[in-house]
Amino acid sequence: MADGSEILAIPLQTFVSTPDIPEFELSFRNISYGVKHSHDRSHSTILKNLSGTFRSGRLVGIIGPSGAGKSTLLNVLSGFKRSNVTGQLMVDGQRVTEHRSRKLISYTQQDVCLWTSLTVEESLWFAAEFKLPVGGHEEKQARIQELLGILGLEGCAGTLVGDISGGQAKRLSIGVELLSDPRVMLLDEPTSGLDTVAAFQLMKHVKQLALRGRVIACVIHQPNSQQLPLIDDLYVLSNGRRIYNGPTTALVPRFAEFGLVCPVFYNPTDYALEVASLDQEDERLKRLMLAEEADSFHGITRAAAEKSVDGSYQRYALSTRQQLMVLLRRTTTCTLRDSFQFKARIVINIAIGVLISAAFYDTGNNADRILNNTAVLICNLYAIFFTSIASAVVVYPRESASFVLESKNNWYSLRAYYLAKLIVELPTLILSSSIFFVIVYYFTSQPLEWLRIGTFALVCLLFGWISQMLGLLLGSLLPMQSSVFVSIIIMVPASLFSGFFVPLRDASMLVRPLMYVSFVRYAFEGAIHSIYGFDRPDLDCPQVFCYFRKLQRFRDFVSLPDLAYGYDLLALLAWNAILMLAVYMSLKRRIKQD
């Protein structure tokens, strides 16, 4: 890859200037967006009646003070924010509906959301598989190589995304969007966090993409004197209102018309930021805003507002089955490569299994230690719960952010993603918990009968799946810190009403309903049935007298109804179904959420 000195020496004329997309214009009219504050139910308008035009082949810089609404504008134009938005989006004067805009416009957010266990080239490959339905292997390979060249990523093509620099990651996230060849690219602060050389290098690549005939608009915090010549047009925002939309070179004279005179030798964008930061009551600024608003009404025709270019629309490039196959391949690659979490889960399961076995060694057939053996069963459930929920809660928030972004950019459907997720999670759960299960079952001397092993394993599996789903639900709803906290809190009432601490028969009328919904109770009861039900013969008694030698006494003691294993399974299955549906709904809500 070129170093900084080379880049700075590249004259602008060397950029590719032949557009490969016919000329067009993206315009938006009267865009307003408001939010309702949840704390005091007040309402504020973030974007106020914004209009503007971005032309293909030109690089547009969106600037404004912090909080002016730059990111919000990109979110609205890209369709990422849809509720509480009014206004129109048009291509060449024809209205574009929401679905169509998703196809035309790609949006690269400020935070890079990439799969760190894939290499740069693999990231582009998987994106190509999702986005380019037609074309064989060679064609995709050629497109990827071309993109690696355009974005200056050839040197790190084989490097894991987790190991590349911030600038390379930003270029890769642009490349990933470029694969589908969007006509409009919106970039939110692509240069943030980069040094001046890397920022210029990136802007140079972006400029080249614009020159190929796309509309490219990017939020830039403060373009420096190197970057400024690359920016053809500016869109300046002040407190959610437009104060300029036009060629960079015409900004200073335009402001001067309103008595806002840019000092000589001043960077015009610095001055634009100063103007945008003026008191909103400043007469010159008010006049400028009014004039801009009046200008923005020009050019909109009734015909333009009524026509639509939606036409036939296919949201995804692949069928659901094809999406599922690519998702499974990607997840498997990432899981195998980033095996730390999986290995850690196995090691933790073995360690806890050994600890429980040491503490309750050989209790299984001893009538005198039957209460200890009951503790083995509940400890077993706790271990499964925490190891299953913890991995989901810790890992999922990051993964779900990537999923939301890819889903909003129409890579694949929620259905395909969710199915792939479930298919990958199940063997992980089975493998990690069966190691633990075998250790504890054998060393605590539980009965070696297939019926009991099978029924107990089934209870553990269903309980583990509930824990995993609960982890995914929390991970998709809450930030990591909160979900870890909530996952621990949930276990307190769930175990209190498990029937281990307070048997159902002793529970007060107030507590009973809670026991009937506690998934830990059904798992615990199912485990007791497996181990002590199904007409198990009397236990060994190493003492002179063991009260619980006769197992019916123990079953009465724990108020275990006869023949209830099936009900326990049904209850666990119902919990699983509810949680799986809840995870699906919460992911659906995440995609729709602004």
Ligand SMILES: Nc1ncnc2c1ncn2[C@@H]1O[C@H](COP(=O)(O)OP(=O)(O)OP(=O)(O)O)[C@@H](O)[C@H]1O
């Ligand atoms: N969902 C929301 N709820 C409440 N306020 C919001 C919401 N979204 C945006 N805002 C407010 O809208 C304003 C504009 O936010 P936005 O992120 O678009 O600003 P920006 O110009 O991109 O700022 P910066 O340069 O600091 O990133 C801010 O005052 C922000 O607090």
